[in-house]
Amino acid sequence: MIYVNGKPAAVEAPATIRDVLIGAEIDPRTPGIAVAVDAEVARRGVWDTREVPDGARVEVLTATQGG
Amino acid sequence: MTAPLVIAGRELRSRLLLGTGGFTRLQTLGDAIDASGAELVTVAMRRLDAAAEGSILDVVAERGVDVLPNTAGCFTARDAVRTARLAREALQTDWVKLEVIGDERTLLPDAPELLVAAEELVEDGFVVLPYTNDDPVLARRLQDAGCAAVMPLGSPIGSGMGIANPANLTLIVEQAGVPVILDAGVGTASDAALAIELGCDAVLCASAISRAIDPVAMARAIALAVQAGVLARGAGRIERRTHARASSPPEGMAELAE
Numbered sequence A: 001m002i003y004v005n006g007k008p009a010a011v012e013a014p015a016t017i018r019d020v021l022i023g024a025e026i027d028p029r030t031p032g033i034a035v036a037v038d039a040e041v042a043r044r045g046v047w048d049t050r051e052v053p054d055g056a057r058v059e060v061l062t063a064t065q066g067g
Numbered sequence B: 001m002t003a004p005l006v007i008a009g010r011e012l013r014s015r016l017l018l019g020t021g022g023f024t025r026l027q028t029l030g031d032a033i034d035a036s037g038a039e040l041v042t043v044a045m046r047r048l049d050a051a052a053e054g055s056i057l058d059v060v061a062e063r064g065v066d067v068l069p070n071t072a073g074c075f076t077a078r079d080a081v082r083t084a085r086l087a088r089e090a091l092q093t094d095w096v097k098l099e100v101i102g103d104e105r106t107l108l109p110d111a112p113e114l115l116v117a118a119e120e121l122v123e124d125g126f127v128v129l130p131y132t133n134d135d136p137v138l139a140r141r142l143q144d145a146g147c148a149a150v151m152p153l154g155s156p157i158g159s160g161m162g163i164a165n166p167a168n169l170t171l172i173v174e175q176a177g178v179p180v181i182l183d184a185g186v187g188t189a190s191d192a193a194l195a196i197e198l199g200c201d202a203v204l205c206a207s208a209i210s211r212a213i214d215p216v217a218m219a220r221a222i223a224l225a226v227q228a229g230v231l232a233r234g235a236g237r238i239e240r241r242t243h244a245r246a247s248s249p250p251e252g253m254a255e256l257a258e
Helices: A017-023 B026-036 B056-062 B077-091 B111-123 B136-144 B166-175 B189-197 B215-235
Strands: A033-037 A040-042 A057-065 B005-007 B010-012 B016-019 B040-047 B066-069 B095-098 B127-132 B181-183 B202-205
Touching: A017 A033, A017 A057, A033 B077, A040 B077, A057 B056, A057 B077, B016 B026, B016 B215, B026 B056, B026 B215, B040 B056, B040 B077, B056 B066, B066 B077, B066 B095, B077 B095, B077 B111, B095 B111, B111 B127, B111 B136, B127 B136, B136 B166, B189 B202, B189 B215, B202 B215
Parallel strands: B016 B040, B016 B202, B040 B066, B095 B127, B181 B202
Antiparallel strands: A033 A040, A033 A057, A057 B040, B005 B010
C-alpha cells in the first residue's frame, strides 16, 4: 500500500511517482505542485523513473491561502 | 524612504506585502491585491485538494504579482526546512517567509528552532525572510545568519493589537543592516503608518485586511497609511515635550478683563 496525502492510492507497489499520482487521481502535469516521498522532496525530473516502495508516504503539496 | 525597497537585490515599489489568509472569496482576494498595490503576496503550502475549484495561483497570476511561500504551521526547524524546499519545487522561487511556531495559543515564534532553520535555508541558497519575535538580539542573530530581511511581529498573528512594544521595534530598526518588515499584529491603517514612522521598511498584513468588513477598502486604507508613514518619517516629527508650547503668539493680546 502506498499512501498519498494520508489516503491509500489505487496503485500496486512499487510504482513510479507518476503512476502513484495517477493512482491518487492527481494529474502529474498540474502546475504548482511538489511531491515528497517519506518526507524528502522528489523533484519533477524523477517522477517518471523513481519507484516508490510499499508502505511509503507520499505528500503532494500546493499553494493555498495563508500568511 | 521614497526610494524603492530592495530585498536581496530585488526592487519593490510597494512597501506593503499582502498575506492571503482569511479571505472568504478568491475574487475579494484579487480585488484586495489590486487595492493594496502589493507586489508580493504570501501563500501557505498544504496538501493538494484535486477537487478544489479555483486556485490562488491563478488569482496571483491574473493580478501580476509574485508569491512568497511561507512555512506556516511548522513547529520544528526540520519541518520548516522541508516545507521551504517543497515550496521552492512547487513554485519555482527560492524566497521563503520562514515561520517556526512555538505555541498554538499565541503562535509566537520558537526562537532556537527559527535560527536553526534560517541557517540551514541560507546555506541551501534560499532568500530567507524570517517571522521573528520583537527581540532585538534574535533579529541581529537572524541578520548575522544571512537572512535577507527580518520580520518582527507587532503583536501575535491575527490579534489586531498593533505594535505592542514600539521601543523594541525601534531597537531592531536601529541596528538592522537588512530591511525590517513589520509582520503580524496590524489591526488597522494607523498601525501600519506607525510601523513605518518607527523606521520599518515595509509592512505585511493579512488578517487586518482579509477579515475587515470591507477587505478591499481596508487594503486601500493600509496602502495609503504606509505611504503616509513614509512621508511623515521623511518630514521629521517634532520632539515630544512634557509641557505645552503655544503655537499662537503670546504678544499682542487684547485687554478684555472687566
